[in-house]
Amino acid sequence: MNTNSDMPRCRIGFGTGHLGSSIERAEAVNLVRCALDAGLTHIDTARLYGDGRAEAIVGEAIADRRSEIFLVSKGGILPAHNGWPRRILNKALSTGRRLAGDTLLPAPRWNEPRFGVFDVSDLRASLETSLEKLGTDYLDLFLLHEVEASHLSSGRVIQALQDWVKEGVIRSYGIASTPLQSRDLLASGVGFSFVQTAASVFDCNANEFVGGEHKTITHSWLGPALARFRRAFEMDQDLAIMAGSVLSIDVRQSSQLAAYLLRHALASNPEGTVLFSTRSPERIREMVRTVDGGALSPDEHDRLMSVVARVADVSD
Structure with a gap:
């Protein structure tokens, strides 16, 4: 090794x-x-x-x-081969597929x-x-x-x-x-x-990769989970109110929920690294401030998991 x-x-x-x-x-x-x-x-x-x-x-x-x-x-x-000759051909084929229909002119394999x-x-x-x-x-x-x-x-x-x-x-x-x-x-x-x-708060799968002789890097904690929370809260307004009360945050603010999830990710991978991505410079700074606040406490973890269970029931 x-x-x-x-x-x-x-x-x-x-x-x-x-x-x-x-x-x-x-x-x-x-x-x-x-x-x-x-x-x-x-x-x-x-x-x-x-x-x-x-x-x-x-x-x-x-x-x-x-x-x-x-x-x-x-x-x-x-990555797909996308030099300028291929990009020109791809554009022409894309136009052809749009006119002829995808089934008549399938996408070229070199574009994969x-x-x-x-x-x-x-x-x-x-x-x-x-x-x-x-x-x-x-x-x-x-x-x-x-x-x-x-x-x-x-x-x-x-x-x-x-x-x-x-x-x-x-x-x-x-x-x-x-x-x-x-x-x-x-x-x-x-x-x-x-x-x-x-890793995901809905799967609770991070623990099986943490420990041993290797160090663990986890990713995909935020985007998929935030989308799932958002769908559940749109479907059930009472659930959104309950979640905000339990977590003591405004769940309509994705930045607050993202910070909570990041703190959970840090607690789930205590010796490793958690990856995230964003297009927003301000969101980067928010995530760094979240890290400074530390991982979730056991009580905060239990409260989050109670909300996750309700969200899973609604969104499954």
Whole structure:
């Protein structure tokens, strides 16, 4: 198992999956810099993100601040091929599909990401592309993106990762997979310093990934849960009133509910890192202030779970 696995100083990290696709480049660069200025030191990106553009955005944002950052990227999923000839053809095909109907002219397969790219030579090429786009000669953490146990059965990938740690191009490695994939990988006995996976207040699944010899990074705590709360409160106004009273917050204010959920995420992963993403500089600062307030107390946790149970009954 690789051992160079120091965690960043801040308990939360900034995810960049939304950069490069839904945000203009200048705004995206400014957003990453805002995260750094707010005190976030863990920046999470991937070859896939933003159709392959997110890493370059992160690289521009951190150009003069690399030493401050715990920089994470991923390999194993490659973005769709979207050079300018393909973009022109995609646009023409999109127009054709709209006129002819999707079933008559299906979307081209080259417009889809490539999953399961864990051949050692391909993985190395992906890593080198990440380093180039990020403007660095090493990653603090390299994660295998949606890797499955079968991808690692030969031992060649793990051996390559260990060699790259010795070479200095990565300082540690781990997995960034679904909860189901992560369970299988941990059961396989392959050693990782980091396990990154999705978690939810509705599934209460974080505990099974916390502890042991690895360190845990969780994500997806806020967006899906907030949407589910919002739907439930719209369906049942009495539930919204009850939830506000139990939690002592205004549940109509998503920022207050997000802060409560983040504090729960921190309590569920006490030694690890919780990732979040946002398009709002002010929301970044709010999340940092939330961390300063500490994790949920046991009483606050019990109150939250009572509300979660009611919301689940309404929204299932």
